[in-house]
Structure formats: C-alpha cells, structure tokens
Amino acid sequence: MQIKLLVDAGAMKPGPALSQKLGPLGVNMGKVISEVNNATKDFKGMKVPAILDIDGKTKNVSVKVMTPPVSELLKKEVNILKGSQQPNRLKVANLPIETIIKVAKTKEKDILSGSFKATVKTVLGSCVAAGFLVESKEPKEIMEEINQGTYDSLINQKSDQASPEKIAKLNEDFEVVKKKQEIILKEIEAKKEEKAAAKAAVAEGTAPSTGTPVPIEAKKEEKPKK
Numbered sequence: 001m002q003i004k005l006l007v008d009a010g011a012m013k014p015g016p017a018l019s020q021k022l023g024p025l026g027v028n029m030g031k032v033i034s035e036v037n038n039a040t041k042d043f044k045g046m047k048v049p050a051i052l053d054i055d056g057k058t059k060n061v062s063v064k065v066m067t068p069p070v071s072e073l074l075k076k077e078v079n080i081l082k083g084s085q086q087p088n089r090l091k092v093a094n095l096p097i098e099t100i101i102k103v104a105k106t107k108e109k110d111i112l113s114g115s116f117k118a119t120v121k122t123v124l125g126s127c128v129a130a131g132f133l134v135e136s137k138e139p140k141e142i143m144e145e146i147n148q149g150t151y152d153s154l155i156n157q158k159s160d161q162a163s164p165e166k167i168a169k170l171n172e173d174f175e176v177v178k179k180k181q182e183i184i185l186k187e188i189e190a191k192k193e194e195k196a197a198a199k200a201a202v203a204e205g206t207a208p209s210t211g212t213p214v215p216i217e218a219k220k221e222e223k224p225k226k
Contacts, residue, residue, distance in 0.1 A: 001025070003052040005036075009043035009068070012036045025054055032061050039065045046072040067110055070126040073103045084131025090181055094133040094174035096167060097142065097151055100124060102160035117155050121146060136173040 003021050012033050022029050032052065040048045049066040067073070071083065078093040104111075104119040113119045124146075127139040134142045145151065153159075162170075 001054045001056055003054065005050045005052065006047050007036055007040060007050050009040035009046050009048040010037050011044065012040070022052075025056070025059070027054060027059055027061055032063070035061070035063045036065075039063050043068050046076055048072075067106050070103060070107055070123055071130055073106055074099075074123070074126060074130060074132060077103065078132075083129065087129060087131035089184060090131060091133050091174075091177055092131045094136055094170045094177070095127070096162035096170055097135055097154060098160050098162040100127070100134060100142075101155060101158055105158055105160060116158070117146065120151075120155055133174065133177070136170060 005018075005021075014029055014033060018029065018033075022032065036050055036052075040050065046068040048068050051064040051066070053062045053064065054060075068076075074093075074095075075081065075083065077095065077099050080092060082092075084090045084092045100120055100123050104116065104123045107123065108116060108119055111119050111122050113122055121143050124134065124139040124143050127134055132139065142151075146155070
C-alpha cells in the first residue's frame with residue numbers, strides 16, 4: 001500500500017491527518033516520521049512530496065522522497081516565501097540562467113521532458129507564474145533565445161554557477177525594476193484605500209446619493225377644461 005504525503009522537509013511532525021492515515025495500519029508513526037525527516041533534511045524549509053510504501057503483513061515502511069516542486073526550489077534560491085501575486089505586473093526576483101539550469105538539474109529525473117533543454121524551459125515556465133525575471137528579461141524571451149541557441153553552451157555543460165560580476169549586474173538591474181514597481185504598488189494601495197473609504201461611507205449612510213430610481217405611478221390624463 002502506498003500513501004502520498006506533502007511534508008515540511010526535515011520537520012515533519014505527528015498530527016491528526018497523519019494519524020488517520022497510519023493509525024489503522026498499525027505502523028510505528030514515530031519511526032516513519034524520523035525516516036521521512038532524515039530523508040528530506042537536505043530540502044529543509046520547503047514542502048517535499050514523499051511516498052510511504054507500506055507492507056501490510058510486516059508493517060515495514062520504505063520512504064521514497066521526491067524532489068520539491070520547481071516553484072519551491074526557485075523560491076529557495078532567492079530566499080523568499082511567496083511568488084508574486086501579480087506576476088505580469090510585479091516581479092520578485094531577477095535570476096541568472098545558471099540558476100535555472102541548477103533547478104533543472106535537480107528536477108531532471110522527475111520531469112519527463114525528453115531533453116535537458118526542454119527541462120530548462122519547463123523551469124522557465126514556473127518563473128513566469130512566480131513573477132521572476134531571468135537575465136533581466138521576461139522568461140518567455142529567454143525561452144525564445146534558447147530556441148535560437150543563445151544558451152546552448154551553458155545548457156550543454158549544465159553550468160549552474162553565475163559569476164559574482166554577473167549576479168551584481170542582475171541585482172543592479174532589479175533595483176531599477178523595484179523602483180518602478182514602487183509607483184505601481186502605491187497606485188494599488190491608493191485604490192484599496194479609496195474602495196475601503198467608499199465602502200465605509202455607504203455603511204455609515206454618508207455616501208452621496210446616486211439617484212435611486214423612484215417607482216412611477218400611473219397617472220390619469222387630465223381632461224382639458226372647457
């Protein structure tokens with residue numbers, strides 16, 4: 001029997017959900033938790049898929065740990081907890097292509113894409129959804145450049161370490177992006193405050209009249225006086 005879990009790497013703890021799954025099977029929960037934490041310790045701080053293969057007769061449990069989702073690996077690389085809530089407008093990081101290659105190497109066995117280059121493009125797809133820039137560009141632009149062979153040398157060599165100079169330049173570029181985004185964030189906040197104020201005014205009955213329609217009663221035509 002197999003049980004699939006999504007656990008906090010290196011920090012799995014007993015809980016009601018786990019008890020409901022393992023309790024009826026007569027499995028040593030403490031031992032399972034210890035084995036899972038040991039198997040996932042290298043990914044600490046991330047959510048990791050784990051599969052428990054349980055022998056119904058012997059009660060022995062083998063633990064198979066999958067690599068974390070691409071989004072989790074990317075967030076760890078830039079040390080953030082969440083991606084962008086508005087990825088088309090607001091960016092949260094600017095990564096070198098080498099970081100994309102590094103994540104692709106980690107996920108290579110899990111992503112059945114046919115080639116390592118295709119795996120790199122899959123990782124770039126996750127960058128789109130998370131609001132990451134790559135090489136100071138939109139990830140879709142990098143995908144097109146990959147199709148054109150721009151990064152063939154780095155991808156073929158699986159180069160996963162960018163130079164300090166390159167990282168410094170990308171950070172400098174991103175500072176410019178963040179300053180532009182500050183204006184967008186202020187606009188978003190101003191609209192939120194405006195909506196909140198309008199809602200409060202309606203609740204207090206101080207909102208300006210919007211011309212509420214009044215039912216029109218049928219009127220009898222007055223006969224002209226003779």
